[in-house]
Amino acid sequence: MDIVAYQLDSSIQLTSRGALQIRGLPVPLTAETQTAVLATGLVPSPSHELVRNVVVSPLTGLDRVGQADLRPLVRDLDSRVCADPELAALPGRFLFTLDDGRGDVIDQACDLGLIATGPQRVTVLAGAARRGWSMPLADAVDLLLGLARDFVRARQASGKMAWHVDELDHPIGPPTDTVCRERETDTTPAPRPLGAVGEHAVVGVPLGLLTPAHLTALVSCTEQVSVTPWRSLVIENGASALPHLAAAGLVTSIESPWARLHACTGSPGCSKSLIDTGGLAQALAPRLPPGSSAVHVSGCTRRCGTPSTPFIDLLAPPSLDAALELITVEQP
Numbered sequence: 001m002d003i004v005a006y007q008l009d010s011s012i013q014l015t016s017r018g019a020l021q022i023r024g025l026p027v028p029l030t031a032e033t034q035t036a037v038l039a040t041g042l043v044p045s046p047s048h049e050l051v052r053n054v055v056v057s058p059l060t061g062l063d064r065v066g067q068a069d070l071r072p073l074v075r076d077l078d079s080r081v082c083a084d085p086e087l088a089a090l091p092g093r094f095l096f097t098l099d100d101g102r103g104d105v106i107d108q109a110c111d112l113g114l115i116a117t118g119p120q121r122v123t124v125l126a127g128a129a130r131r132g133w134s135m136p137l138a139d140a141v142d143l144l145l146g147l148a149r150d151f152v153r154a155r156q157a158s159g160k161m162a163w164h165v166d167e168l169d170h171p172i173g174p175p176t177d178t179v180c181r182e183r184e185t186d187t188t189p190a191p192r193p194l195g196a197v198g199e200h201a202v203v204g205v206p207l208g209l210l211t212p213a214h215l216t217a218l219v220s221c222t223e224q225v226s227v228t229p230w231r232s233l234v235i236e237n238g239a240s241a242l243p244h245l246a247a248a249g250l251v252t253s254i255e256s257p258w259a260r261l262h263a264c265t266g267s268p269g270c271s272k273s274l275i276d277t278g279g280l281a282q283a284l285a286p287r288l289p290p291g292s293s294a295v296h297v298s299g300c301t302r303r304c305g306t307p308s309t310p311f312i313d314l315l316a317p318p319s320l321d322a323a324l325e326l327i328t329v330e331q332p
């Protein structure tokens with residue numbers, strides 16, 4: 001990815017689905033750009049690239065918090081989705097969410113998903129209603145793929161071309177009387193760590209923007225990172241590199257203001273914005289009053305990219321002082 005970042009843009013944006021987004025490219029893409037992106041290996045399936053949207057508990061298998069290690073299941077699901085021509089017709093917004101039982105991703109809106117209820121047991125889930133099927137972990141991918149095919153067929157038969165399971169007129173899949181509205185673990189969801197997790201590392205990316213300096217530091221200490229849905233990266237066996245990564249501007253402590261500061265794209269990237277949201281966030285970071293609430297800066301009433309947790313809403317404050325005053329008023 002470093003080649004792409006240096007040559008095409010100054011930053012790469014992390015999305016809430018753990019994808020990487022490069023903005024401001026020419027349309028259509030030049031052959032050189034396409035070659036550079038493909039050379040990263042991040043687009044392994046041209047026919048299914050838009051539909052292999054899978055979010056999984058980022059630390060699954062790396063610590064002892066989850067009920068099961070879902071890494072083999074994710075690889076199996078991804079390869080079998082990509083091998084099925086029918087599933088290329090899934091909409092690009094369709095999402096699989098796989099929670100290893102710690103409750104960190106199960107609350108995300110998803111079309112199909114599962115939550116582990118034991119080392120070898122899961123509940124497969126469909127739609128916001130959370131219709132569920134309890135089963136051995138080994139059988140889960142078969143059911144997920146069957147449900148995905150059911151969705152594609154129901155979508156095509158209805159002629160409405162629904163984007164999500166909840167938009168279908170009828171439920172998909174075999175009969176079930178299980179509804180799983182809440183996570184099936186009896187513990188509170190695991191906090192989102194930053195810093196060392198055993199011998200591994202989790203680092204935050206300020207405003208979700210990976211800079212060339214971040215990439216240079218990452219490349220010097222690892223060949224592989226996992227992108228979380230909440231603007232951070234998991235580096236397997238990366239704990240010893242944390243000082244180096246912190247020096248490059250990545251966030252290694254929950255105490256950092258960047259652990260709770262968010263901003264939409266804003267000016268100059270978004271023509272709707274009334275303010276330079278990123279610039280305001282940069283000015284705000286060293287002066288952020290102590291607290292635990294997330295703080296989100298928006299350039300207009302659309303409030304793109306707001307956090308999934310409760311947050312202090314800074315809607316286009318005209319100045320740094322106005323932003324600080326709003327935080328003081330809104331902070332619980």
Ligand code: SF4
Nearest residue numbers: 264270299300303304
């Ligand atoms: S919230 Fe408004 S200004 Fe910010 S990125 Fe969305 S549309 Fe643009």
